[in-house]
Amino acid sequence: MAEISEIICVTCPKGCTLRVKHEGKQVLEVLDGCKRGEEYAICELQDPRRMVASTVRVDGGLHPLVPVYTKKAFPKHLIPDLARALRNVEIPAPVKINQVVLPNALGTGIDVVASRDMPKVAA
């Protein structure tokens, strides 16, 4: 059964509301928006992904945490599991930017990396 769902496109700052005609995950027609909006709507229905940013513990660093992020957009439904996994990670200082903190997170093939250097400080 075809149905129409509304999806707010976040590809550009305009934030159009797209009406998408679909059967399950099969997109039949995107009724509003541009070419990029159509691609977004298809991705959003079939495999929604987001960039994820969080922090992990650092031992002996300038701050007790270092910020990290997924190198690529991450499957949306796995974000709560990723957040839990990152809470159990602790790495020693110093940390370098782009250092892999959690390789192949949850078997997705996506690495979680540090988003800055974290210098070591004398205890």
Added chain:
Amino acid sequence: MKTNYDVIVIGSGPGGLAAAIAAKENGADDVLIIERDVELGGILLQCIHNGFGLQLFNEDMPGPTYAQYYIDKVKAHGVETLMDTMVLDISPQREIFAINKDLGYLDLQAKAIVLAMGCRERTRAQIMLPGARPAGVYTAGTAQRFVNVEGHMPGNKFVILGSGDIGMIMARRLTIEGAQVERVLEIMPYLTGLTRNYVQCLLDYGITLQKHRTVNRIIGRDRVEAIEAVTVDEKWQPVPGTKEIIPCDTLLLSVGLIPENELSKKAGVLLDPITNGPYVDDRFMTNVPGIFAAGNVVQVYDLVDWVTEAGSTAGKGAAQFALAEKLETGEEIPLKAGENIRYVVPHKLDKNHLAEEQVRLQMRAITPMEERVLVTVEDQNGEVVTKKGEPYARPGEIITLAIQPKAYEAVQRATSLTVNVRKR
């Protein structure tokens, strides 16, 4: 330590870093950054979410990554830095008085200064929020620093007042860290942050946003126990029969930012009551010769890329001033806010500068226009000097328009320029 510098930059956020780099690249030898925190980078370091650098790098980076690109560049350029140092006072003669734990009281002389102190958050007192005064009321940015840098969770059950970007981003962040976000309340009838943040931070996590609704009072003696929410009418008056008690232990405020200009005032810098930042020319020089201003200290920007660009312009101007002990200025004309425009930055334009390069104007609309609009720059006779179409105009998003060198002749005939935004 040295006491005389060509250019001293106060603050090391994106505006300050870009200014220091540009000062070096434009011939200033001795450049110093003074920063009150223990490291360079400013607020970007606690903005761990993605979305930075799309304009300048065409890349989607987290805040700390964006900051580190410029921190590394500052170090490579041999800019001197003073960390953990608080500037206490600045004189119009560009003398800087500061204090540092190891070096004590410092008296420094700069040929040019760049003010890059950024902005601060509006607090509970500034929005006159009634009710008890228990622990558990924080500005969203303070909570952001606790959670992302220092590793403290400020509470378990949150209500967020204000749909600004920091508030929505914190709603997502707290949820990811296991807290419960009960509600986001917005007194305006529209979202004040970006739509993409509404989708990615609230919709994705099933967090409810209520517009036209605010906190009526805070309940709790030692710690926040609940807040009372209420719907307001067009005049922001409470609507009877709409009160709801929402149990929570923490209230976050995301209710606006104000440029931080306490130091600027001490130096005799004049402030625009609309932007709360200095009046600046197109080189970002203030009314005090040799004192420049860059970034959120001038106006609250919505994208860091524009802050970096403004910092570069100010740093270049500061270097030129330092080398010549003055700035060659031609005839300056005022830039004015016209139809549906709240303000324009810069406030004035040197006619000669257009001969060399474009001058970028940035402004905010007063009321939202959800239709195609035309932004025009007109002279005193209504002659259009330059124009640009936009798909919409929203108060929450800065409008950007550059006057190109090809408009040089038209600008020579102008005695003032006015910016308007009208329906197409």
